[in-house]
Amino acid sequence: xxxxxxxxxxxxxxxxxxxxxxxxxxxxxxxxxxxxxxxxxxxxxxxxxxxxxxxxxxxxxxxxxxxxxxxxxxxxxxxxxxxxxxxxxxxxxxxxxxxxxxxxxxxxxxxxxxxxxxxxxxxxxxxxxxxxxxxxxxxxxxxxxxxxxxxxxxxxxxxxxxxxxxxxxxxxxxxxxxxxxxxxxxxxxxxxxxxxxxxxxxxxxxxxxxxxxxxxxxxxxxxxxxxxxxxxxxxxxxxxxxxxxxxxxxxxxxxxxxxxxxxxxxxxxxxxxxxxxxxxxxxxxxxxxxxxxxxxxxxxxxxxxxxxxxxxxxxxxxxxxxxxxxxxxxxxxxxxxxxxxxxxxxxxxxxxxxxxxxxxxxxxxxxxxxxxxxxxxxxxxxxxxxxxxxxxxxxxxxxxxxxxxxxxxxxxxxxxxxxxxxxxxxxxxxxxxxxxxxxxxxxxxxxxxxxxxxxxxxxxxxxxxxxxxxxxxxxxxxxxxxxxxxxxxxxxxxxxxxxxxxxxxxxxxx
Numbered sequence: 028x029x030x031x032x033x034x035x036x037x038x039x040x041x042x043x044x045x046x047x048x049x050x051x052x053x054x055x056x057x058x059x060x061x062x063x064x065x066x067x068x069x070x071x072x073x074x075x076x077x078x079x080x081x082x083x084x085x086x087x088x089x090x091x092x093x094x095x096x097x098x099x100x101x102x103x104x105x106x107x108x109x110x111x112x113x114x115x116x117x118x119x120x121x122x123x124x125x126x127x128x129x130x131x132x133x134x135x136x137x138x139x140x141x142x143x144x145x146x147x148x149x150x151x152x153x154x155x156x157x158x159x160x161x162x163x164x165x166x167x168x169x170x171x172x173x174x175x176x177x178x179x180x181x182x183x184x185x186x187x188x189x190x191x192x193x194x195x196x197x198x199x200x201x202x203x204x205x206x207x208x209x210x211x212x213x214x215x216x217x218x219x220x221x222x223x224x225x226x227x228x229x230x231x232x233x234x235x236x237x238x239x240x241x242x243x244x245x246x247x248x249x250x251x252x253x254x255x256x257x258x259x260x261x262x263x264x265x266x267x268x269x270x271x272x273x274x275x276x277x278x279x280x281x282x283x284x285x286x287x288x289x290x291x292x293x294x295x296x297x298x299x300x301x302x303x304x305x306x307x308x309x310x311x312x313x314x315x316x317x318x319x320x321x322x323x324x325x326x327x328x329x330x331x332x333x334x335x336x337x338x339x340x341x342x343x344x345x346x347x348x349x350x351x352x353x354x355x356x357x358x359x360x361x362x363x364x365x366x367x368x369x370x371x372x373x374x375x376x377x378x379x380x381x382x383x384x385x386x387x388x389x390x391x392x393x394x395x396x397x398x399x400x401x402x403x404x405x406x407x408x409x410x411x412x413x414x415x416x417x418x419x420x421x422x423x424x425x426x427x428x429x430x431x432x433x434x435x436x437x438x439x440x441x442x443x444x445x446x447x448x449x450x451x452x453x454x455x456x457x458x459x460x461x462x463x464x465x466x467x468x469x470x471x472x473x474x475x476x477x478x479x480x481x482x483x484x485x486x487x488x489x490x491x492x493x494x495x496x497x498x499x500x501x502x503x504x505x506x507x508x509x510x511x512x513x514x515x516x517x518x519x520x521x522x523x524x525x526x527x528x529x530x531x532x533x534x535x536x537x
Contacts, residue, residue: 054361056201057366059206064211072211073277077292085127089171089172090174093178096112101179111250115255119256121169124165131165135157145285156212170226173232174186176237196225197225200217201218204217268408268411269411270411289366291370291427316396336390339385340386341474344382348478351374352485377434380437383438399453402449410440410444415433417437473505474505474508481499
């Protein structure tokens with residue numbers, strides 16, 4: 028097998044392994060917690076998990092930056108620079124962890140003032156859980172530096188294996204503790220202990236893998252620190268925008284419709300699982316695009332950008348239809364009829380929202396590979412702010428489903444800014460935005476229109492899932508045809524190309 032093919036298959040398999048570990052948390056916990064706790068307790072658990080998870084946004088892309096610069100340094104056999112980058116990353120994330128402590132303290136104090144619909148008798152439990160769950164995530168923040176180092180070594184399998192061990196153990200322990208005690212406080216303590224062990228395991232693995240590395244925990248390397256901060260400055264804007272898009276919805280639901288927090292939370296978990304799986308498969312495209320850009324072959328990069336954009340959008344819509352079709356019966360088996368009735372409509376709207384916003388995923392890979400993410404700040408901010416505003420207004424009037432429609436509104440705004448502003452500033456002058464619109468949205472919409480029609484008819488006529496499956500399978504044929512023809516075009520480019528295997532690299536990723 029060609030070495031590049033082995034590398035991509037290994038990275039893709041590692042990414043999927045990491046996704047599988049997340050699936051244990053996303054799928055197993057709601058199934059058991061919805062039965063071991065009352066609806067109010069389960070909603071409180073979901074809400075506190077979301078509040079604690081805000082700590083993760085303090086990463087500000089430092090882990091990604093560490094991976095990039097470590098890989099760059101090692102490509103020049105400059106281990107000293109790689110060590111300085113890793114040290115600077117650890118120092119920055121440690122300081123951000125202290126900021127996380129302060130933020131959690133403020134949230135804990137403000138809990139009863141923000142979430143008026145939580146039973147006052149549960150506030151002390153919520154604060155207790157926030158300390159332990161948030162504390163675990165804060166301790167884990169600096170150790171994500173080590174994961175960036177592994178990625179810089181192109182050893183995606185190591186973070187994936189660590190994630191599988193930690194998250195798998197965490198899921199099992201939480202299920203056992205919840206079933207045996209029915210006590211949210213003990214579950215939060217178990218979360219802290221297992222996560223803490225996972226952080227220690229990351230450090231031990233780093234020391235064994237990077238033998239001889241001198242990680243300076245306190246000494247400062249100004250050049251390395253400036254390099255990381257400069258790279259992360261624009262990514263911080265993206266992280267803040269993603270906080271507005273994905274991070275605040277559950278909190279908004281907790282403020283206006285607390286009883287549906289659990290339903291909204293499990294809906295988000297399923298959508299995130301779908302998106303993480305999709306990103307794990309397409310993420311290696313970033314490396315391919317970076318390689319093409321480094322060789323200054325812009326025409327080839329744009330050609331592949333167009334093809335891959337069409338491929339990924341068709342794939343997104345097609346998978347979205349197959350997620351929506353069985354959502355109601357599957358949710359009933361998973362979390363019970365009450366939560367299923369609340370969650371199923373939310374999932375449908377969230378699928379629409381995330382298909383729209385992730386149709387631009389290939390564009391984001393183009394930006395990151397070419398270093399032009401610094402030029403694209405307005406779009407993410409506009410999407411995040413519009414998402415937040417519409418979510419607050421709609422949730423206050425219509426409940427949890429309003430937060431999902433806020434995500435749709437944000438996605439439309441984000442796409443509009445791309446087409447009317449960002450593309451003109453980041454793509455070549457001769458790039459046809461209209462042609463890209465046809466390739467990225469027009470053709471995928473036509474190819475998947477029959478499948479979308481089947482979904483609408485199935486829901487309008489209340490057809491059973493078993494009756495609708497054959498119709499959806501037939502209606503999906505045009506989408507499969509477009510996927511096949513697009514993949515064939517990429518593969519034919521690999522055969523025709525004489526100076527490299529970059530088309531082949533993309534074909535192997537897809």
